[in-house]
Amino acid sequence: MKQKLVVIGAGMASGRMLEHLLDADPDGWDVTLFNAEPRGNYNRIMLSPVLSGEKSFDQIVTHDADWYTSRGIDCRFGETIVRIDRANRVVYSPRGGVPYDRLVIATGSAPFIIPVPGRDLPGVCTYRDLEDTNAMIAAAKPGAHAVVIGGGLLGLEAAAGMAARGAEVTVIHLIGHLMERQLDPAAGYLLQRDLEKKGIRVHCKGATKAILGKDRVEAVLLEDGTVYPADLVCMAVGIRPEVRLANDAHLEVARGIVVDDRMRTSDPAIFALGECVEHDRQLFGLVAPLYDQARVLAATLLGQDAAFRPVQTATKLKVTGVDLFSAGDFAEAPGREDIVFRDPGRGIYKRLVLEGDRLCGAVMYGDTADGNWFFGLIRDGTDISALRETLIFGPAFQGGATADPIAAVAALPPEAEICGCNGVCKGRIVQAVEGGATTLDAVRSLTKASASCGTCTGLVEQVMAATLGGAFTANANPPMCRCTDHTHDDVRRLIRTLGLKSIPAVMQELGWKTAGGCANCRPALNYYLLADWPLDYRDDRQSRFVNERNHANIQKDGTYSVVPRMWGGVTTPAELRAIADAADRYAVPMVKVTGGQRIDLLGVRKEDLPAIWSDLNAAGMVSGHAYSKGLRTVKTCVGSEFCRFGTQDSTGLGIRLEKLLWGSWTPAKVKLAVSGCPRNCAEATCKDVGVVCVDSGYQISVAGAAGMDVKETEALCTVATEDEVLETVAAFIQLYRENSRYLHRIYKWVAKVGLVWCKAQVVADPANRRALYDRFLLSQTVYQTDPWAEHAATPRDWAPMADLTLRAAE
Amino acid sequence: MTSLTDIGALDDIPRQGARVVRTTAGCIAIFRTADDRVFALEDRCPHKGGPLSEGILHGDSVTCPLHAWVFDLNTGQALGADEGAVRRFAVRVEGGRILLDAGLMQRRSAA
Numbered sequence: 001m002k003q004k005l006v007v008i009g010a011g012m013a014s015g016r017m018l019e020h021l022l023d024a025d026p027d028g029w030d031v032t033l034f035n036a037e038p039r040g041n042y043n044r045i046m047l048s049p050v051l052s053g054e055k056s057f058d059q060i061v062t063h064d065a066d067w068y069t070s071r072g073i074d075c076r077f078g079e080t081i082v083r084i085d086r087a088n089r090v091v092y093s094p095r096g097g098v099p100y101d102r103l104v105i106a107t108g109s110a111p112f113i114i115p116v117p118g119r120d121l122p123g124v125c126t127y128r129d130l131e132d133t134n135a136m137i138a139a140a141k142p143g144a145h146a147v148v149i150g151g152g153l154l155g156l157e158a159a160a161g162m163a164a165r166g167a168e169v170t171v172i173h174l175i176g177h178l179m180e181r182q183l184d185p186a187a188g189y190l191l192q193r194d195l196e197k198k199g200i201r202v203h204c205k206g207a208t209k210a211i212l213g214k215d216r217v218e219a220v221l222l223e224d225g226t227v228y229p230a231d232l233v234c235m236a237v238g239i240r241p242e243v244r245l246a247n248d249a250h251l252e253v254a255r256g257i258v259v260d261d262r263m264r265t266s267d268p269a270i271f272a273l274g275e276c277v278e279h280d281r282q283l284f285g286l287v288a289p290l291y292d293q294a295r296v297l298a299a300t301l302l303g304q305d306a307a308f309r310p311v312q313t314a315t316k317l318k319v320t321g322v323d324l325f326s327a328g329d330f331a332e333a334p335g336r337e338d339i340v341f342r343d344p345g346r347g348i349y350k351r352l353v354l355e356g357d358r359l360c361g362a363v364m365y366g367d368t369a370d371g372n373w374f375f376g377l378i379r380d381g382t383d384i385s386a387l388r389e390t391l392i393f394g395p396a397f398q399g400g401a402t403a404d405p406i407a408a409v410a411a412l413p414p415e416a417e418i419c420g421c422n423g424v425c426k427g428r429i430v431q432a433v434e435g436g437a438t439t440l441d442a443v444r445s446l447t448k449a450s451a452s453c454g455t456c457t458g459l460v461e462q463v464m465a466a467t468l469g470g471a472f473t474a475n476a477n478p479p480m481c482r483c484t485d486h487t488h489d490d491v492r493r494l495i496r497t498l499g500l501k502s503i504p505a506v507m508q509e510l511g512w513k514t515a516g517g518c519a520n521c522r523p524a525l526n527y528y529l530l531a532d533w534p535l536d537y538r539d540d541r542q543s544r545f546v547n548e549r550n551h552a553n554i555q556k557d558g559t560y561s562v563v564p565r566m567w568g569g570v571t572t573p574a575e576l577r578a579i580a581d582a583a584d585r586y587a588v589p590m591v592k593v594t595g596g597q598r599i600d601l602l603g604v605r606k607e608d609l610p611a612i613w614s615d616l617n618a619a620g621m622v623s624g625h626a627y628s629k630g631l632r633t634v635k636t637c638v639g640s641e642f643c644r645f646g647t648q649d650s651t652g653l654g655i656r657l658e659k660l661l662w663g664s665w666t667p668a669k670v671k672l673a674v675s676g677c678p679r680n681c682a683e684a685t686c687k688d689v690g691v692v693c694v695d696s697g698y699q700i701s702v703a704g705a706a707g708m709d710v711k712e713t714e715a716l717c718t719v720a721t722e723d724e725v726l727e728t729v730a731a732f733i734q735l736y737r738e739n740s741r742y743l744h745r746i747y748k749w750v751a752k753v754g755l756v757w758c759k760a761q762v763v764a765d766p767a768n769r770r771a772l773y774d775r776f777l778l779s780q781t782v783y784q785t786d787p788w789a790e791h792a793a794t795p796r797d798w799a800p801m802a803d804l805t806l807r808a809a810e
Numbered sequence: 811m812t813s814l815t816d817i818g819a820l821d822d823i824p825r826q827g828a829r830v831v832r833t834t835a836g837c838i839a840i841f842r843t844a845d846d847r848v849f850a851l852e853d854r855c856p857h858k859g860g861p862l863s864e865g866i867l868h869g870d871s872v873t874c875p876l877h878a879w880v881f882d883l884n885t886g887q888a889l890g891a892d893e894g895a896v897r898r899f900a901v902r903v904e905g906g907r908i909l910l911d912a913g914l915m916q917r918r919s920a921a
């Protein structure tokens with residue numbers, strides 16, 4: 001017979017406990033999972049990146065509907081338990097009772113609300129769950145005012161998140177400096193200065209007297225009389241264990257629900273874990289010890305022996321651009337000594353607290369690279385007397401250790417902890433890699449390393465690199481280039497959420513390591529900026545590869561090729577005559593029909609480009625963009641106008657598509673084709689976007705390739721009219737423009753995001769398709785111009801600035 | 811002998827861009843950095859002759875447009891794993907005009 005297990009609270013602790021329990025014993029339990037929040041388990045820690053816009057909520061869900069279904073869990077999300085009837089072993093929600101054999105209380109904690117007038121006004125929130133996060137996102141509009149009460153970890157993450165969205169944020173903190181539980185005044189000052197640089201105002205020694213407002217919050221009044229306007233007030237002044245149910249049920253409760261080493265409460269059928277418990281007079285507010293509790297409780301329920309022993313924890317502040325690490329205990333006490341290192345110029349502060357020959361606490365600000373090493377010394381109680389002189393300089397200084405991070409990681413013992421949140425040691429990762437997990441995702445799902453707050457991702461990769469040696473091809477998501485540690489995806493996201501609108505702003509705010517970037521990042525940044533801010537950003541010619549800067553393909557001898565557009569591959573005698581004349585006039589060495597149904601004039605000298613362009617312009621032709629990361633050609637076949645099999649006017653549709661899409665910049669080149677029937681003479685099924693006409697309409701397929709990789713397109717949808725083809729194709733290309741990393745062709749991008757997602761965006765959701773289409777058209781109002789006409793007007797810029805051969809002849 | 815030739819205005823060259831000066835012995839690339847310093851290098855990559863004036867300029871370096879070798883504008887040396895160097899020419903800016911030491915080129919063309 002299965003045992004009935006009821007769990008109250010689907011939080012980080014209970015989620016992990018259920019994983020352990022059901023992995024070990026999939027058939028032994030009938031689980032009912034209650035959660036006051038109307039959703040299942042997610043990574044609460046990562047609400048801060050959701051708030052700042054660096055992640056979406058979907059990305060932080062840890063258990064999806066499939067996970068619960070496949071384990072037969074009865075999910076009661078949005079249903080709060082209001083009473084526990086211990087005598088009859090039944091829990092009650094407003095919808096009725098559910099009996100249990102075993103009950104787990106995992107209700108977490110509740111934010112503390114300071115009892116000031118106005119605390120109930122609409123517009124006052126705390127920072128605990130998705131509702132709070134969404135309330136802050138909704139309020140944090142550019143120019144809106146937000147006040148955060150509380151300058152601890154949570155408050156500062158809330159403040160930074162709202163500031164990243166453009167709100168004017170003020171932090172009110174009761175004590176003389178920020179994060180006084182982790183930092184001394186000097187480090188608190190460095191932190192305050194960095195936050196002020198991000199536009200956040202900090203008011204220390206501020207006691208809140210009242211929250212003002214008639215129907216909703218309008219301002220915050222302090223004891224000293226200061227008033228700050230506020231459209232939203234977030235209280236982040238602390239948490240207390242959520243123990244109301246346990247109290248009412250007369251379980252033993254001190255500050256938290258009292259549990260023993262095996263996570264049992266005073267009732268042998270009831271267990272508790274997470275932030276709601278008190279163990280050995282200690283409360284817990286970080287996930288690492290909670291995950292240990294989860295492991296112990298699963299073992300207890302399975303009848304195995306296990307005991308919970310709290311370990312030291314370390315914290316990091318998750319604010320982009322602010323590096324702060326603290327671990328252990330750093331309160332002043334008799335017999336304790338400090339070692340402090342300051343480099344105000346670089347904004348670096350490090351403090352170690354020693355007790356005898358042991359390290360008992362460490363705080364670092366500005367440079368936290370050695371944090372995990374110090375944390376290891378604290379946790380293991382290592383005797384540091386021999387290292388004392390140089391301890392503060394970190395492991396690189398000890399015994400001449402190498403600066404090569406991989407070598408340093410390779411030298412770590414197997415029991416060295418790599419992931420603090422999940423307590424994963426190096427040996428476990430090595431084991432997973434040797435067992436065949438060669439990607440970061442595989443290691444993550446097998447070991448949980450780097451699956452919570454993610455700050456150890458780099459270390460995990462180094463362990464993988466050290467284990468796999470040459471076989472490790474970095475990760476699927478390496479940094480953009482050597483100028484930054486950010487990936488392309490991160491940079492794209494941050495450009496949007498931080499509202500960065502120039503290349504210098506990106507380099508400054510995201511901490512570029514080089515002055516001026518390099519030939520890899522600059523073109524990518526230029527593209528991201530012009531795609532995201534078509535109206536605000538001005539294209540930077542100097543950040544473009546030669547072909548796009550000169551609007552022509554450079555040849556191996558330094559000459560250029562000239563390819564005018566021939567819409568849909570259709571030309572006229574007049575155009576052909578103009579091309580022939582130009583070829584004669586500029587002594588073009590080769591005239592060639594391209595694979596893209598148009599004509600290439602190869603071997604033109606740079607200084608002749610403006611003149612040949614202006615001749616072709618005069619005959620009504622514009623640049624064919626044969627050089628651009630943008631729309632190249634739309635190949636067509638003759639279609640119903642002439643062909644006996646044609647079902648629709650494929651030539652006409654191809655021309656309409658080309659006229660709609662030309663001039664747009666894209667992450668990599670984009671090629672289209674339209675065939676008039678499934679015989680497919682325009683080879684539409686190996687293009688980035690292909691349209692095949694059929695009697696009933698138009699089959700649109702995407703993500704083909706015929707270059708270095710050859711791949712058939714995949715069906716996107718079938719539509720009935722030409723207008724729908726135009727809207728769908730432009731919307732799809734806009735989706736690609738907004739989301740792909742630079743230089744990824746459509747087929748690579750679709751492989752990453754999935755065709756299902758693309759369909760949901762542009763096929764299933766007409767309003768979204770329309771919005772994408774409108775954004776595409778908006779961008780085209782700026783970028784659909786003929787670069788030839790523009791540059792033909794300034795021929796001087798294309799010639800040498802001086803010609804000393806003439807001077808020598810004088 | 812140093813003979814400085816006025817080859818044009820600083821503003822004839824875009825920031826982080828380059829223009830060329832034609833001489834009987836080939837082209838010289840004149841680079842203008844983001845902070846308005848000017849460098850003059852032979853416009854011929856030692857790899858396969860790529861025109862360095864068409865490369866992307868970043869910091870004090872330029873990346874060749876053909877196969878992406880990177881050169882230090884201060885020394886003319888290739889950076890990273892590649893080996894090679896391009897000739898440098900003395901150049902300075904006075905009153906918004908660019909003065910290039912063309913003496914070297916003249917001597918070479920005379921030879």
Ligand code: SRM
Pocket residue numbers: 553554555561563592593594595596597598600626632633671686704705706707708709745
């Ligand atoms: C001119 C043309 C060859 C021809 O004489 O027919 C051509 C010429 C070049 N192709 Fe192409 N491609 C040409 C059609 C194609 C096609 C066929 C087509 O479009 O139907 C393909 C395969 C289809 C595809 O793209 O999937 C093709 C796949 C490539 C690739 C591989 C792209 C890939 O993602 O795998 C490259 C390399 C690249 O872009 O990085 C390339 C790159 C080049 C470059 C730009 C190489 C370079 O960087 O200098 C060549 C420039 C020559 C010049 O100076 O003009 N070319 N190239 C064709 C111009 C078409 C046009 O009118 O715009």
Ligand SMILES: Cc1cc2nc3c(=O)[nH]c(=O)nc-3n(C[C@H](O)[C@H](O)[C@H](O)COP(=O)(O)OP(=O)(O)OC[C@H]3O[C@@H](n4cnc5c(N)ncnc54)[C@H](O)[C@@H]3O)c2cc1C
Pocket residue numbers: 008009010011012013014034035036037044045046047048079080081082106107108109127128129154157242245273274275276284285286287288290316318453
């Ligand atoms: C914004 C933010 C950032 C954080 N950052 C970090 C960090 O960087 N590092 C770190 O280690 N920790 C961090 N924490 C703390 C960490 O999230 C918590 O320690 C952890 O989530 C606690 O887990 P839990 O399972 O005990 O409680 P929770 O995750 O809070 O889950 C409890 C669940 O129980 C539900 N519940 C409560 N009462 C009832 C009831 N009567 N009936 C039904 N359901 C109920 C609640 O709705 C909730 O969903 C952060 C917390 C927040 C809010």
Ligand code: SF4
Pocket residue numbers: none
């Ligand atoms: S296949 Fe394309 S890239 Fe290769 S030589 Fe021919 S034109 Fe050039």
Ligand code: FES
Pocket residue numbers: 855856857858859860874875876877878879
């Ligand atoms: S010609 Fe310059 S890198 Fe090849």
